[in-house]
Amino acid sequence: MARMKKWMDLLLPVLSVFLLLTLWILLHVRKPDIMPAPLDVLQKLWEITLHPISKATLPIHILVSLGRVLGAFALASVLGVTFGVLLGWYETFHHIAWPVFEIIRPIPPIAWIPLIILWCGIGETSKVVIVFIGAIVPIVLNTVAGIRQVNPMLLKAARSMGANDMAIMREAVLPDSLPSIVAGMKTALSTGWMCVLAAEMVVARQGVGFLIIRGMDSGDSALILAGMVVIGVVSALITVALNYLEVRLCPWKVTQK
Amino acid sequence: MGNQAKVKVRNLTKKFGDLTVLDHVSFDIERGEFVCIVGPTGCGKTTFLNLLVKLLEPTEGNIFIDGEEADPKKHNLSFVFQEPSAFPWLTVEQNIRFGQETKKRPRQEIDQTTEYILEMLGLKDFRNKYPHELSASTEQRIVIGRSFAMKPDLLLMDEPYGQMDLKLRYYLEDEVIRLQQAAKSTVIFITHNIEEAVYLADRCLILSQKPTTVKEEVQINMPHPRNVASKEFIQLREYITEQIRWW
Numbered sequence A: 001m002a003r004m005k006k007w008m009d010l011l012l013p014v015l016s017v018f019l020l021l022t023l024w025i026l027l028h029v030r031k032p033d034i035m036p037a038p039l040d041v042l043q044k045l046w047e048i049t050l051h052p053i054s055k056a057t058l059p060i061h062i063l064v065s066l067g068r069v070l071g072a073f074a075l076a077s078v079l080g081v082t083f084g085v086l087l088g089w090y091e092t093f094h095h096i097a098w099p100v101f102e103i104i105r106p107i108p109p110i111a112w113i114p115l116i117i118l119w120c121g122i123g124e125t126s127k128v129v130i131v132f133i134g135a136i137v138p139i140v141l142n143t144v145a146g147i148r149q150v151n152p153m154l155l156k157a158a159r160s161m162g163a164n165d166m167a168i169m170r171e172a173v174l175p176d177s178l179p180s181i182v183a184g185m186k187t188a189l190s191t192g193w194m195c196v197l198a199a200e201m202v203v204a205r206q207g208v209g210f211l212i213i214r215g216m217d218s219g220d221s222a223l224i225l226a227g228m229v230v231i232g233v234v235s236a237l238i239t240v241a242l243n244y245l246e247v248r249l250c251p252w253k254v255t256q257k
Numbered sequence B: 001m002g003n004q005a006k007v008k009v010r011n012l013t014k015k016f017g018d019l020t021v022l023d024h025v026s027f028d029i030e031r032g033e034f035v036c037i038v039g040p041t042g043c044g045k046t047t048f049l050n051l052l053v054k055l056l057e058p059t060e061g062n063i064f065i066d067g068e069e070a071d072p073k074k075h076n077l078s079f080v081f082q083e084p085s086a087f088p089w090l091t092v093e094q095n096i097r098f099g100q101e102t103k104k105r106p107r108q109e110i111d112q113t114t115e116y117i118l119e120m121l122g123l124k125d126f127r128n129k130y131p132h133e134l135s136a137s138t139e140q141r142i143v144i145g146r147s148f149a150m151k152p153d154l155l156l157m158d159e160p161y162g163q164m165d166l167k168l169r170y171y172l173e174d175e176v177i178r179l180q181q182a183a184k185s186t187v188i189f190i191t192h193n194i195e196e197a198v199y200l201a202d203r204c205l206i207l208s209q210k211p212t213t214v215k216e217e218v219q220i221n222m223p224h225p226r227n228v229a230s231k232e233f234i235q236l237r238e239y240i241t242e243q244i245r246w247w
């Protein structure tokens, strides 16, 4: 029975990928001029890895996009956690700042693009700012939620052992909210990746989003699909890396599952 | 200061809204004394301990430790709570080090004490485990270890052995007396188990129903270790049980 299950666990993912490829090929057979075959896309990926488009090969485009995301993500983490701790811990600050945050929060990061381009121009800054807007929201939300769910017994325990306010924040409040903060960062990174692609599709000379737009402009559907495949693969790799990081950061939570 | 009581409670009153929990309670606890507090469910035993360590503010009255307003940052006290309170993000060993580190004890002393405590509570095999990987009664042992490791002058225990099996309970009852005698600590121990109170206490405070006052104090002078089957022991146990059943 157990062996049967192991087989199924292996077989099912393979089957589903196979199904996706079959659908893709079917589409290709019906409309070959707008839907390239999987092999064409692979070939395109190979081609742009060797030959630069807009002065950059595929790995460079990926690194450019990732760099924008990681820069903005680092900034959003520092500011977002700080802001979230203030919001979650200090009632007065919550009363002052929460309504403002609540009004701005639902505006999708993509809706900021025109304004940001007006303000920051079409350089690197505007892309980083757009990703920052997308990434900081989940970090703040999760930090606030984490801080508010801290187990009061643990605060009492720390206080009864003589911990002062600083120590209680550092030794009890932050560690108890860490799993929630890390979950927020995971969401932030995937949101950030989406935002950077959107921003690059509007205005950029390099990056994965730019590749897709270049594909559209030159009627190169293989390039469009190659860009999309890269997005999927990079996202999956980011998720794997983050899951690994989560285990390292919150070992007590992960073994709980 | 030498002859002064360790804990002085004067006219202590605590109200939650309209509910009067403690009603002008006064008593002293001597230095090095082991006091058990028994009383009906919900009479305010936990509330009293919370007031004592300043987790709550009294409505009226005062509590003094060594003649001063109680303050966990200044006084060397530790508290074993009724509810689970091991830090989930720390391993067993790190939990046991926590209080000692907060009190900034020397590194070498912390290492030694931690080993001793792990051994005493049978936690050596679990030292690198996280609390949620262990049973509820093991988690409670971590918290007891964390408290004992601080070698507190004033040890507060709120039904610490409630969920343990008999064997462990008897063992830890002897251990808390050993610790108290070695560190010359003052212990306030809350329990529902009258036999446990008579086994441990130098003095037993019996609390009334809400609004709560000290109904009676029973001095217990038998030497340790006490024989739970002796005539005197059984008489005392039955007497205290009677006093509680009375209402």
Ligand SMILES: Nc1ncnc2c1ncn2[C@@H]1O[C@H](COP(=O)(O)OP(=O)(O)OP(=O)(O)O)[C@@H](O)[C@H]1O
Residues within 6 Å of the ligand: B016, B021, B040, B041, B042, B043, B044, B045, B046, B047, B048, B082
């Ligand atoms: N924060 C609070 N707000 C309102 N009422 C409270 C609060 N804390 C305790 N009480 C009430 O005060 C009373 C005493 O509670 P407490 O927990 O001190 O009792 P206890 O003697 O420890 O009970 P138990 O034997 O169940 O441990 C109870 O009626 C409880 O409902």
Ligand SMILES: [Mg+2]
Residues within 6 Å of the ligand: B045, B046, B047, B082, B158
């Ligand atoms: Mg209680």
